[in-house]
Amino acid sequence: MTPYKRPASRLRRPFILGLTGSIGMGKSTAAAMFEREGVPVFDADAEVHRLQGPGGALVAAIEARFPGTTGPGGVDRQKLGARVLGHPHELAALEAIVHPAVGRAQKRFLARHRARAVVVLDIPLLFEKGGARRVGAVAVVSAPLWVQRKRVMRRPGMTAAKFRAIRALQTPDRVKRARADFVIETGRPKSETHRQIRAIASCFRAR
């Protein structure tokens, strides 16, 4: 793979590679592979889990807006999910609590890694929330729908209705693929996915 070329204005350090993809497409798995290649990764979902977990900074604000959805273990995500998924006004209220805090954590991550050649921002809603404009390039993890469905339906607490509600919130996979600079295929053996990620990481290191 040849070194990735972007306009000079995008060549500041660190180069930011946005990693995204729909539910169950393999973002977390791909992110771990980038880390294994020595590329620092900011994981937006993991940050949400920290903020909503035991003692998390957002637990009180979420309890105030969504009473009965938190306990000693922090936010009960099944309960909170039932209150917001399929209810656009409620989801927007939750996002207004969560997204600014995630944005601040992301800024701290970028400041910590400003000397690096390349970093990855693993952002599930990169296209949905306009974040694609703030990264140098976008990599999309993607697999056939039947693979996605099989993976997601194995998860505890998942139902066909919840899967449908989440898919309805997300930019369709075919649109993400069309807008991507790199498509990482995850419907194949992990060794092949890892090989693809190694090639992407090396083309940014060589930039």
Ligand SMILES: CC(C)(COP(=O)(O)OP(=O)(O)OC[C@H]1O[C@@H](n2cnc3c(N)ncnc32)[C@H](O)[C@@H]1O)[C@@H](O)C(=O)NCCC(=O)NCCS
């Ligand atoms: C609704 C919540 C409680 C459901 O939690 P749960 O553990 O059941 O599901 P999980 O977080 O694994 O999400 C499942 C899938 O839904 C997607 N998803 C989550 N929130 C959103 C959203 N606001 N819009 C679109 N998709 C979303 C995730 O990317 C993932 O693909 C949780 O997702 C949440 O707090 N969401 C709001 C914060 C957010 O926007 N997170 C995603 C980006 S940082």
Ligand SMILES: Nc1ncnc2c1ncn2[C@@H]1O[C@H](COP(=O)(O)OP(=O)(O)OP(=O)(O)O)[C@@H](O)[C@H]1O
């Ligand atoms: N080639 C592959 N690449 C990535 N994941 C794979 C691959 N083959 C199988 N998998 C499996 O697919 C699943 C993908 O789950 P993962 O948590 O990475 O998805 P995700 O996109 O982060 O999900 P979510 O959006 O719900 O957080 C994992 O169980 C992983 O082991």
